[in-house]
Amino acid sequence: MGKEDEPGIRLPYGRQWIDEEDIEAVAQVLRSDWITTGPQVPAFERAVAGFVGAREGVAVSSGTAALHAAVHTLGIQEGDEVIVPTMTFASSANVVVFEGGRPVFADVDPDTLLLASDEVERHLSPRTRAVMAVDYAGQPCDYDALRRICQRHDLPLVADACHALGATHRGKRVGTLADLTAFSFHPIKHITTGEGGMVVTEDSDTAIQMRAFRNHGISTEARARAQQGAWYYEMVDLGYNYRLTDFQCALGMSQLTKLPDWLARRRALASKYDRILGDLDGVTPLAVREDVEHAYHLYVVRLKGASGEQRDKVFRTMRARGIGVNVHYIPVHLHPFYRERFGTRPGQLPVAEEAYNEILTLPLFPRMSEGDVDAVATSLREAVTDL
Ligand SMILES: *Cc1c(COP(=O)(O)O)cnc(C)c1O
Numbered sequence: 001m002g003k004e005d006e007p008g009i010r011l012p013y014g015r016q017w018i019d020e021e022d023i024e025a026v027a028q029v030l031r032s033d034w035i036t037t038g039p040q041v042p043a044f045e046r047a048v049a050g051f052v053g054a055r056e057g058v059a060v061s062s063g064t065a066a067l068h069a070a071v072h073t074l075g076i077q078e079g080d081e082v083i084v085p086t087m088t089f090a091s092s093a094n095v096v097v098f099e100g101g102r103p104v105f106a107d108v109d110p111d112t113l114l115l116a117s118d119e120v121e122r123h124l125s126p127r128t129r130a131v132m133a134v135d136y137a138g139q140p141c142d143y144d145a146l147r148r149i150c151q152r153h154d155l156p157l158v159a160d161a162c163h164a165l166g167a168t169h170r171g172k173r174v175g176t177l178a179d180l181t182a183f184s185f186h187p188i189k190h191i192t193t194g195e196g197g198m199v200v201t202e203d204s205d206t207a208i209q210m211r212a213f214r215n216h217g218i219s220t221e222a223r224a225r226a227q228q229g230a231w232y233y234e235m236v237d238l239g240y241n242y243r244l245t246d247f248q249c250a251l252g253m254s255q256l257t258k259l260p261d262w263l264a265r266r267r268a269l270a271s272k273y274d275r276i277l278g279d280l281d282g283v284t285p286l287a288v289r290e291d292v293e294h295a296y297h298l299y300v301v302r303l304k305g306a307s308g309e310q311r312d313k314v315f316r317t318m319r320a321r322g323i324g325v326n327v328h329y330i331p332v333h334l335h336p337f338y339r340e341r342f343g344t345r346p347g348q349l350p351v352a353e354e355a356y357n358e359i360l361t362l363p364l365f366p367r368m369s370e371g372d373v374d375a376v377a378t379s380l381r382e383a384v385t386d387l
Pocket residue numbers: 062063064065088089091092134160162163184185186195196197
């Protein structure tokens with residue numbers, strides 16, 4: 001898996017799991033007539049939407065394309081603002097820029113690193129057009145609070161749930177908590193299609209618009225035209241080629257059958273980490289909110305009070321021992337692109353900036369063994385003691 005399969009790294013922070021059933025599912029489609037935008041696409045859309053309990057799913061070529069499609073349907077214009085937490089992957093904010101908008105970065109809760117609702121209030125302006133929640137590490141945000149704010153100000157709520165497929169909030173699955181919810185099927189995420197993503201929504205008109213957006217803004221798809229024997233089509237919007245192939249959708253459907261087991265496995269491994277690390281001085285696992293079932297895309301700890309240099313030392317020590325720790329994320333407002341284009345700067349969002357110095361992502365994926373968790377914890381204990 002690209003960068004993660006580094007020489008000497010015995011345990012990456014995440015890894016896909018592809019079995020013979022998956023390979024057979026892909027091979028079957030490759031032997032068929034339709035290898036892209038055929039019957040597997042709507043089947044995968046129904047399967048994912050069904051799993052999360054949403055009405056519609058729109059499959060696209062990446063999680064970023066899913067976020068882009070979601071933001072596009074909001075009709076963002078030049079200068080419009082979208083509130084985005086800074087503790088996320090850059091693409092959550094980038095998609096706003098794709099549409100000519102301005103991401104307004106908000107700070108996070110220090111215990112969970114989730115978008116803080118009072119921060120959303122603080123950053124509202126007459127130009128605010130939407131709020132984007134990010135279910136950091138796989139934990140649902142405080143959707144009750146976020147929805148209240150959005151309803152009060154008549155703003156759509158978009159969820160970047162690329163970490164949170166299978167998570168729940170008060171018994172409701174992520175995918176039903178925001179107006180539009182984006183998932184990613186990159187190999188590091190819960191299930192994979194190689195590259196891929198999906199937006200789920202209750203709104204069928206928006207789904208139709210997003211299906212056009214993924215296909216150049218064309219209002220009907222090739223397969224539907226072939227069935228009608230018609231050559232005529234209309235381009236009704238400016239769109240992209242964000243299609244997901246049929247063989248990728250077949251892989252996704254095969255992967256989805258294993259998701260419940262994998263979620264259970266991630267939760268079991270995370271609770272083992274919690275138990276072992278609970279009494280380790282200087283190491284604080286992120287807090288888990290009440291009323292949520294965490295999907296544990298990532299297992300993140302804070303090295304409380306550590307400087308960035310100290311965290312880097314722990315990072316290097318563990319990597320030297322073959323443990324593929326990582327850091328999620330550099331706050332997006334600190335990236336040169338945002339500083340230069342939008343004038344963001346260090347000091348602006350102190351909670352996320354302080355957290356950034358202290359966070360470390362430990363390996364977590366369904367194929368890890370209990371012994372692997374012990375080995376990571378031992379290595380972390382030693383690295384922290386050496387500080
Ligand atoms: C993975 C991820 C994305 C982008 O997904 P891709 O499929 O890699 O484009 C966006 N946001 C977050 C929070 C992610 O983790």
